Amino acid sequence: MWQNYLFPATVQEALELLAHHGGQARIIAGGTDLVLQSQRGQCAATVMIDITRIPGLDAIEERDGYITIGCQVTHARIAASPLIRQKAEVLALACGSVGGPQTRNVGTLVGNVVNALPAADGAVALFALEAEVEMVDASGRRWLPIAEMYAGVGECTINPCAQLVTTVRFRPLSDGWASAYQRLANRKALALPILNTAVVVGLEDGVCREVRIAIGPVAPTPFRAREAEAALVGQTPDAEAIVRAARLAADAADPRDSILRGSRDYRKAMVEVLVRRALTEAVTKAMP
Amino acid sequence: MQLKAVGQGVQRLDINQKVRGTRKYPQDFNMEGQLYAKVVWSAHPHAVVKRIDTSVAEALPGVVRVITYRDVPVNEYGINIYDQPVLVAPRHLAGGGQGGGKVRWVGDRIAIVVAESERIAAHARDLVQVEYEPLPVVDDPRRAMQPDAPLVHENRESNILKHIVIRRGDVGLALAHADVIVEGYYTTHHVEHAYLQPDAALGFVDDESRIAVISSCQWPADDLHQIAHMLNLPEDQLREIVPAVGGAFGGREDMHIQHLAALCAFVLRHPVKIVFDREEVTQRTGKRHPFYMRYRTGATRDGRLIAAQVELISDAGAYASTSIPVLGNAATFALGPYKIPHARVDAYTVYTNNAVTMAMRGFGATQPPFGYESQMDKLAEVLGMDPVELRMKNLLDVGDIAVTGNVMTAETGVKETLRRAALAAGWREEDGHWIKPDLGTPSAPYKRRGIGVAVAYKNVGYSLGFEDKATAKVELALDESGEIARVVVKVAAVEVGQGVLTALAQIAADTLGVDMDKVRLALVDTSETPDAGSSSASRHVFISGNAVAGAAAQAKEKWQTILREETGEMHVEAEYTFRGRSVRPTTPFDPETGQCEPHISYSYATQIALVEVDVETGQTEILEFWSAADAGKVINPIMYFGQQAGGVHMGVGYALTENYIQQEGRPRARRFSEYHIPTVMDMPRQFESIAVESAPDPNGPFGATGLGETPTLPTAPAITNAIHDATGVWIESLPANAERVWRALRAADKL
């Protein structure tokens, strides 16, 4: 595995270490995925740069109209955060469904994102929240829409040899907005999802102002069911409209056959069920 | 005899160390200067081995030796038949015996790399170069039975390892006269034991120059028997020490690691440690047999079973292991605990290139209940009869004759388990009829509730003529006044978690009339503790318990003689061998009719599951579960509960979440993240264990039989019958995971 393990004190130092080791180094936070990748020969890095001791990256806070979550924040902290539970419930539920307590205690939301798996619970929720991530490299900092982080299954657009993600942010869900999370797995803990969906709904005068439906794994990246969303916007979200939207989501989903987690046709059928349930739940919660 | 320990929930003897983390398992032992070994496994499920080149690996600094077929004196082993090579040889050198020439599954071994550190050994194993020529893979026993199938063992004419027949009465005639006939084709899957402690062993040469291993196992004496053959050494030059074992469930009945550690110590005359990782345990050790079961059952209109025709085909995998005795058991239990005068059973076990299949909790009694109990519910539905009532009419009672022609005797307590479970679950008995309880309201509009019952039984002790015996030694240390100060029980009954140490100590304490805290069980060490047979077949309480009770009774007699004669002796020793045949000799199947006296004793269980099925996703949740078992006298009620709950855990996984998936002989469920045993959240929310002591076995110690396996047997059919009750669909293949239930609902147009 790796031959050196370093704790930079600042983001700047982390970037310098990445540069110094010229492609041999990787950023590690919780390491719950990276350690296994390293053991299984899927990550050849010889230097681990542990960013969990850099000050200032461990906050969950609301500022300037955003909720921001630092890259050291674990799934467990998000799942338990009153702020997240109140203003981005879908993310708390998603993070609370990852693995088991020990994994959630160590694994981070940002790690979940940069691993770029299409069914990563936290990431699917962030798609529904239209989150942005702050990417830092030698040229500075910039905010990217979360969807731009993904190049394919397990492929993140972040250059692991030169860039790192410090923060995730999204708009809190205010009055008239609500979210829901649905997940199907082979057992109730310690299981990757067969299918998951995160839904955010904004209502105005009983009509959908905005709808966001994220689903995994039905595409190489977490998937937004745009046609389904569009079909609801401007509509009264009654049972019929929700069923129609859920069907559109299932039509658009393109899951693959997995011998361990479920066939394509089962997953496709379940998209309709989970999206319908999530929309129903979110709409109910969003009603005044 | 006054019982002060037996029947009490006395504290487990090993638990203090277990909660402190100080109890040592094989991987916790180390020796000065020990070396570390890693196994080079077959890369193919079926291939000719053309060339093995160890030179690059051996050149790596820190590598001590790469052990290959050349180092194995007699290159074959196996618990039942010596059909497994220890280390596979290249074909041109294979010669006679099972030396190999080819790999037959991915658990075959090519070499063992021994190095100064675990890291070096792991690195070096990837440097051993093996040239293979892949052969066609046969991965379905039904295909493997065909005459044109590729042969797994070329020295055999067919892949069919064994065909067992049972013929009783006239099935054809009886079915022709049956008022109703129900049919089904049921399949079960490969299941991993998933004991939490990965196999580990430390081989060394002891101070008496014996080749010794500290290892997890279930039957040390049989391990030595096989290792002696393999190393061409007398058994008294071998030794196995068995510390704490982290679960077994049949999975350690075959040797996975101890013979390899012994071989390393034999070759190198140096301590060598081997520890498997979870992926090795999952992919390279044996599994529970998948069964393909065809049932045809006939009954009269008033619900009397009259005939059953059963075909069982089991997937033996690449080597025999215990597939033949497992099949034998399955055949004797093919009909379930019912009186059926006319029966025809054809049972086959067949070699394939899949994982070796072997003993696992139930030993062939676990698969048939999914068939016969589904059939019972199908019949109940066709007859419009309550499932409990139908079963009550047909269950075996004392004096009834089972399918193998044997007469059921005093310990037949199955009806009482059904009665107690049904009453606990809310059934009512009125005017001789049984009435199902109201199930309450489902928790969501898309959920349906259902309740399912299943009954099963199983042998206690070895079966079908295989001799079952145990020897125990009891040593008493007396104090100045002649009172018993300490009791040491020596018996090689391996504590795999089931609590045998404590149960045997309770039996010794009450037989001697001493307090539990005076009794100690010696560490299992073949050089010290006499052979007690395996920790399997739910047998230790009955067989080894009788041995301990016998030795304790003799020790007590000697002690009383000492007191009477005032000899002043301070030490008493007695040894006693209990033989199962002394209470009931078992016999093999008659080759034409299958009639026999199959088993020494039995235990019984009825389980009832209340489930809620999500009819949109196919997910099943178990709300409540009742498990009533009769294993005669309860030795320890707290441990009894633990066996019931643990058995149900394994049954829930079998029914819903576990599936050892292979594709063309290659493992696809490779590790714990891919092989899902139930978590605490997946267990029934409410669980009731009911101890039924209606039929003590007069031959068992204090009337006890054995409970280790029975609580796993009815769980899956209780759940699938509940799923049927909830949804109207029959689940005929396990596991009944969400997708499978959804498919059944879709096929029945019930989505």
Place this chain on the structure above:
Amino acid sequence: MLLKMTLNGEPVSVEIEPDDLLAQVLRDKLGLIGTKIGCGEGECGACTVLVDGVAVTSCIYPAMKAHGRRVETIEGVAKDHELHVIQQAFVDHAAAQCGYCTPGFIMAAKALLDTNSHPTREEIVAGISGNLCRCTGYYQIVEAIEDAARRMG
């Protein structure tokens, strides 16, 4: 590399490889064999230890992460010769059979009860949902933890 941590209340310095995982260091370098390795992928919880009071699976936890931290293992749970309340409850409820998963369960239970002295049954179940047991069916474990919570007041 030199790993310094507080281990069961005592300062410890140990020379390790940079890629050593905490479970290996505890078992192989420090002889604390009570931490068990069941799966090697953070999936079964047998290796659970507490780092700064938080339960982690030490089999996938880079040992260097423990540098400067407070680590508790099963060996530190009993004080002197007296079992911890949780351990005693496990004894009383026969909440261990083969015992291999037991240290991990006790550590997970301790992490839970140290932060939540009156957990509901649901919270207990959630708290041990990252620990697998193949023997007990979990009921006696849940009851032991409930009982321990009661005894701790």
